[in-house]
Amino acid sequence: MHSTILQELGYNLHEVNPRLHYFKPNTSKTEKTFAEEISYSLTQNSKFIHPKFFYDQTGSRLFEQICHLPEYYLTRTEISILQFLKNELPQFLDKSYRLVELGSGSSTKTKLLLDILHDLQERVEYFPIDISDILKEGSQSLLESYENLHITGIIDTYEGGLKFIKSFDDTPNLIAFLGSSFGNFEYDDSIRFLHDVNSTMKQSDLFLAGIDLVKDKKILEDAYNDSLGVTAQFNLNVLQRINNELDANFDIDKFYHKAEFNEKENRIEMYLRSKEVQSVNIPKANLSIDFVKDELIHTEHSHKYTVSQIENMMDATNFEIKKIWQDPCQNYSMVLASKIF
Ligand SMILES: C[S@@+](CC[C@H](N)C(=O)[O-])C[C@H]1O[C@@H](n2cnc3c(N)ncnc32)[C@H](O)[C@@H]1O
Numbered sequence: 105m106h107s108t109i110l111q112e113l114g115y116n117l118h119e120v121n122p123r124l125h126y127f128k129p130n131t132s133k134t135e136k137t138f139a140e141e142i143s144y145s146l147t148q149n150s151k152f153i154h155p156k157f158f159y160d161q162t163g164s165r166l167f168e169q170i171c172h173l174p175e176y177y178l179t180r181t182e183i184s185i186l187q188f189l190k191n192e193l194p195q196f197l198d199k200s201y202r203l204v205e206l207g208s209g210s211s212t213k214t215k216l217l218l219d220i221l222h223d224l225q226e227r228v229e230y231f232p233i234d235i236s237d238i239l240k241e242g243s244q245s246l247l248e249s250y251e252n253l254h255i256t257g258i259i260d261t262y263e264g265g266l267k268f269i270k271s272f273d274d275t276p277n278l279i280a281f282l283g284s285s286f287g288n289f290e291y292d293d294s295i296r297f298l299h300d301v302n303s304t305m306k307q308s309d310l311f312l313a314g315i316d317l318v319k320d321k322k323i324l325e326d327a328y329n330d331s332l333g334v335t336a337q338f339n340l341n342v343l344q345r346i347n348n349e350l351d352a353n354f355d356i357d358k359f360y361h362k363a364e365f366n367e368k369e370n371r372i373e374m375y376l377r378s379k380e381v382q383s384v385n386i387p388k389a390n391l392s393i394d395f396v397k398d399e400l401i402h403t404e405h406s407h408k409y410t411v412s413q414i415e416n417m418m419d420a421t422n423f424e425i426k427k428i429w430q431d432p433c434q435n436y437s438m439v440l441a442s443k444i445f
Contacts, residue, residue: 113268115258123247126240126257129264139350143389151393152402153342155288156235156261159209160345164238166338168210173334175326178284179213181436182314185429186216186282189438193220196426196440199308200225201278204269206262206301207285208232211242215249217280217312222250229275233258233265262297266304276308284316284436287371287407294407298421305443311423313439317430318408321365328363328372328406336361339374339403350388358382362400374404414439 110117115127138157145152159167171179203217211232221228230246230253232239243255258265269277279301289297301311328335339361343354360377378395385392409417411428414437418425423441430437 113264113271115260115268123253124243124255124257126259127268128259139386139389142346142350142386143391146386146389146391146393146401150402151399153346155404157345158338158342158403159234159236159238160341160348161237163338163341163345164209164236166334166341168212169334170330170338171212173330173332175330177323177327177435178316181431181433182282182284182438183213183216184431185314185436185438186213188429190216190220192427192429193217193440194224196310197221197224197278199276200227201310202229202231202275204231204233204265204277204279206233206265206279206281207283208234208239208242209236209283210238211246213282214242214246214280217278218246218250218253221278222252226252228253230255231258231265231269231277233260233262233268235259235261263300266300270304274306276306277310279305279309279311281311281313284314284406286313286315287409288404289407290405291407295417295421298417298423302422302443307443307445309443310426311439311441311443313441315414315437315439316406316408317435317437318370318410319435321367323435324365324372324408325363328374329361333361335363339363339376342403343376346386350386352384352386352389354384355382359401370408372404372406372408373402374406375400375402377401409437411437 114130116130118126141154170176201221203221205214218228239257239259243257247253258268340356340359343356346352347354358379360379362375362377363372366373378399380397382395383392418441422444424444426440426442428437428439
């Protein structure tokens with residue numbers, strides 16, 4: 105099976121030890137390069153940088169810090185729901201499941217799900233999928249916590265990882281998508297993503313997604329404008345990444361972090377704003393770009409949903425909702441769904 109995936113999907117296998125290996129796309133896999141994507145996105149009338157580029161090593165570390173900030177209610181609320189699931193989820197797990205996690209990051213919250221599987225099964229398989237190498241660090245520490253855990257990391261995009269899973273084998277998958285990363289998709293992309301997940305799923309597979317809910321504007325804006333300025337560093341770090349990897353000369357001090365809630369669209373909009381007229385060279389993207397004062401680079405949307413919007417989206421993409429859990433303040437939701445056959 106491995107050799108089929110290696111050949112057909114274009115992955116290299118890195119075996120770390122008998123319980124831990126990774127698949128990484130080889131260079132022949134036709135993904136657009138960082139330079140190509142940046143040279144497109146920074147030459148549009150409204151400049152943007154795709155949020156997947158936040159997560160170099162520094163960006164991943166900064167995100168970990170954000171998760172511990174008092175204003176960032178998302179992580180602690182999601183953790184509280186996952187803790188509640190310890191007694192709730194087993195009723196839906198009538199066989200042995202493999203945990204697949206999209207955008208696993210450092211796999212910190214994953215432990216709460218692995219604990220549940222660990223109590224029910226003798227052997228637990230975990231397939232983290234993340235575009236960032238941070239996946240490796242999280243995996244090492246998980247192996248130390250669980251003797252019966254076997255990890256297969258896929259260092260790739262969600263789309264690549266889902267194709268990988270689809271061709272892998274017949275083991276039932278519990279596919280988790282935590283951290284409200286779902287909110288980063290535009291509406292059309294979120295529907296495309298749900299279709300992609302759904303088409304990957306087999307009869308017994310389950311999809312578990314943490315989705316942030318619409319709430320008070322101040323709570324939302326505080327979460328993305330923390331008083332320590334960590335979110336600002338996280339946002340600005342994407343310019344530093346372009347400097348590091350594409351030899352660019354962004355002067356980071358000449359940009360501001362800006363995050364505000366758009367009430368009409370129910371989303372946090374995150375930008376980098378140019379403090380002054382300036383030019384930037386990005387040699388590895390063959391690019392020289394000009395900024396006027398106050399010009400914005402859009403870096404992230406974080407959409408917030410109502411429960412009925414979530415139900416409609418799942419309905420439109422061939423899912424049957426098994427259960428939606430919320431915290432007592434109804435700030436956050438966890439949706440469990442299966443595929444309709
Ligand atoms: C907001 S963090 C969430 C991390 C973790 N799931 C949590 O809940 O704390 C998003 C994670 O998804 C990964 N990611 C972002 N865009 C991705 C993409 N298009 N494909 C695969 N991984 C992606 C990032 O590297 C990062 O680790």
